Amino acid sequence: MGKCELKFVFLGGCSFLGRDIMGKLTEVLNDRGRQIVAGSVTGVRNYIKNINWKQVKANCVAEVKGTFHLRNSMAALAVLLLTSVGVYTFSEKVAATEHVYRVYIDGQYYGVIEDKASIESTIQSLGTEMKAEVIFQPVHQHVSVTNEIHVANAIIESTKEYAEVVVVRVDGRDVVTVQDQETAEKLIARLKDQYVNPNEQEQVSLAETVDFIKVQDEVQKVTSFEAAFQLIAQGVIEQKTYVVSRGDSLWDIALKNMMSVEQLHDANPNIANIDAIGEGQEINLVAKEPLISVQTISEVTREITKNYEVEYRDDSSIFEGQEEVVQEGETGKIKQVVKITKKNGIVLKEDILKEEELAAPVKEIIAKGTKKKPTYGFYNGPVTAIGGGSWAYPVGGGYVSSYYGENRGGRPHLAIDIAASTGTAVYASNSGTVSYVGDAGDGYGNCIRISHGNGIVTLYGHLSSMAVSPGQSVGKGQYIGGVGSTGWSTGAHLHYEVRINGAQINPSPYM
Ligand SMILES: [Zn+2]
Structure with a gap:
């Protein structure tokens, strides 16, 4: 046999295969390179000619997903030769005169091959699955050669075991193969049990038409009871879940799992208020799409x-x-x-x-x-103060910071506040007699009251200093003390009140 060398250089990916698949193919190539090297040019050509491309693609994808059967790797290699942007070179030509072999599988003659090494490699890759006995008989005369891939397929076929199994068919579509009729019936019974309330009289039915079909098929296709149940009950073999940790919001969970909040809602229709999920709660990340649905009427x-x-x-x-x-x-x-x-x-x-x-x-x-609410006081009668009609402004400066009737935490302010700096002069707004000087602890702080006759009293609150004493007569505009912030006050101001027979009226006309 001549010596040749095969080199593949990837310049890019196949148009229909992803990067992982390409990686896998490279691997396959390295594994199988020797087979091709050992083979002839004709052999390689024949591999390529006999490939079912759709199947090859599916197989490559499947391997990347972890379920690849080695028996397909030769075909995968051929994909590379044709579909990837690969470059290969033979450093030497393969010698034309070679031994060929008759191949017998379990005593049955299958044909003649020239690439014995590739078939041996196929057998090796089948491992314990390999049960058939394969015999190579060298032939020295010139005979036409059977394609190696046919022989390889025959060997693979010999590893399969056939038996009567049951296919579960849903609305005409085969969804899963189980061991027998009994297993199929148990599947449906368990599915119904999930949704039937034993305390209620219910009519239970399946939303789809479900048939159990007995067929002769590969035993390897049979799915276990648990896996088959997961599949028909939630549409996927494995349900992905997430355990809520402290402080997780729906948004966090969605982000962590690369999904939308809406998808989370869809995946958990049984949780009435998914926004109120708690720490430690397990929630689904994949929306269940049962292949068979249970309908109950109660x-x-x-x-x-x-x-x-x-x-x-x-x-x-x-x-x-x-x-x-x-x-x-x-x-x-x-x-x-x-x-x-x-x-x-x-x-x-x-x-x-x-x-x-x-x-x-x-x-x-x-x-x-x-x-209608009254805007101020309760006194509407005539007012005649001793000092006559005119009144003096009670402060030597400042500005009105709060008017009569303003809302003070739900109560009206029954006075006028004049904000001015501490110590600003405070004057009697009219002549009268001082009736009170002091701090009664009632919120007014240092406070002076002057009685003007006819039931009229003026009040000066929050003073910093007081310059008059009780019983003293004062004239209109007389200095009586200084502006301050004593009592319940948040800043220096004069709290000026006018009372008529005890009622706190709007002081504006009295200043
Ligand atoms: Zn006030």
Whole structure:
């Protein structure tokens, strides 16, 4: 046999194969290179000629996915020769005169080959699967040569074991092969068990037409009960799950698993509120698409509550913006007989067959105020102060920081605040008699009150200093103390109040 050398250089990928597949092919090439080297040019040509390309592609893809059978590797190599951008060179020509061999598989004659090494390699790669006995008988005369790949296929075929098995056919499509009829029936029984509630009378059916077909087929095609069950129940052999860790949001989980939040929802239809998932909870990452669906129809009697109506009535005795409940509402109670149709445990529809009101709901009645709110004080009578009609501004500077009637945490401010720096002079706004000087701990801080007669009193709060004493007569505009922030105050200002017979009125006309 002549010596030749085969070299492959990849310049790019096949158009239909991914990078992994290319890598695999390279591997296959290295493994199998010797076979080709040992073979003849004719042999290589014949490999290529007899290849089922579709099958080869499928096989290469399958190997990358981990289920490749070595018997296909020769064909994979040939793919390289033809479809990849490969460059190969033979350094020497293969000698033309070679031994050829008759091949017998389990005593049966299969044909003549010249590449014995490649067949031996095929046998080796089958490992323990290889059960047939293969004999090579050298032939020295000139005979036409059978294609090696046919012989290799015959050897592979001899490793297969045939038996009666059962194919589960769903809506005319073969989905899985199981050992026997009994196993197939057990599959369906277990599937139904998943969704049937033993406490309810239910009609159970399958949404698809399911047939069990007895066939003679390779024993190797039989799927185990567990795997077959996973397949028909969730459409995939292995369900991927994720255990929620502390602080995981749906968004985090989706991102970590390269999926969308919507896909997460789809994968977990049994979790009513997936946004409220908890630490340690196991959730699905793949949406189940059962190949066979269980439909249940049940009749359920239940009591539900009926919400009450709320009626608003205008009420002129209540201030605007205020409400009063006149009559408390009460929910009613309804008894229903419902036909519930579920598919794989998920409610598809509910038909109400019968309905009976056990208790009528009671309407809630709410009175809504329409009465206008007073803008200030309660005193509307005439005012005549001792000092006459004109009043003095009570501070030597500053600005009004809060008006009368402003909202102060839900209560109106019944005074005027004039913000000014600490120590700014405070004056009596009219002549009168000082009736109080001091801090009563009532929030006003240092406070002076002056009585002006006719029930009119002015009040000066939060003072930093006080220059008058009780009983003292003061004139309009007389200095009585300094602006401060004593008592319940957040900054230096004069809190100026005017009271008529105890009512705090708007001080604006009195300053
Ligand atoms: Zn104030």
